[in-house]
Amino acid sequence: MARDIALCSITPVPILLSIMDRNYQTTTPMTTTTFSSLESSGSDQYIEGTDFEVSEFFSNFEEWGMAETESMGFTGQSQDFGYQGNQFYDQFGGSSNQQQNVEESSRGGSRNSREKKDDRGRIAFRMRSEIDVVEDGYKWRKYGKKMVKNSPNPRNYYRCSVEGCPVKKRVERDKEDPHYVITTYEGIHSHEAPRQ
């Protein structure tokens, strides 16, 4: 089960504060506090997580981050959020302190009516950044821009410019605090990260 996608490397400029689900809700308080403490201490370090799986896409992300910058990277252990099949599950922070693995079989096919796009590999990062498009080692081509409801800021749509690569990303400023940029990646690159 490729479920852990909680990894990011960032440039020295933006600071990763939290990892969010596709509705831009902060997924895990633990992650948030981890990054908060890193930010406040100003440390520039790499945190090794244990016992997790990382998608190929974010492995590339990590490679780039450690090779090209003095960036801080993070890998986290996926316990109760991530993607299982087509479903995003976020069981953290709720009523239960004991967070347990969600067996796919237990959720079963009962609520299978609204099949949507394959959401695996989609993750959003919220970063403090002056610039809108954070350099992430890939080359992107913009293909759309939309005003979104309840937000004064437009949402920008980008596609990886490598031919045949299915990866897309969305970039928008946080409507609550425009100092922050929310970047949502979707898909897994079918190629190595190009050096620019």
Added chain:
DNA sequence: CGTCTTTGACCCGCGC
């Protein structure tokens, strides 16, 4: 002249 951005139109899923 090739590549990338802009921008309005179009499409589609979803809720009412």
Added chain:
DNA sequence: GCGCGGGTCAAAGACG
């Protein structure tokens, strides 16, 4: 069925 909102297309323009 209809309208709304989000996502994508594609023609035209900008830019190097």
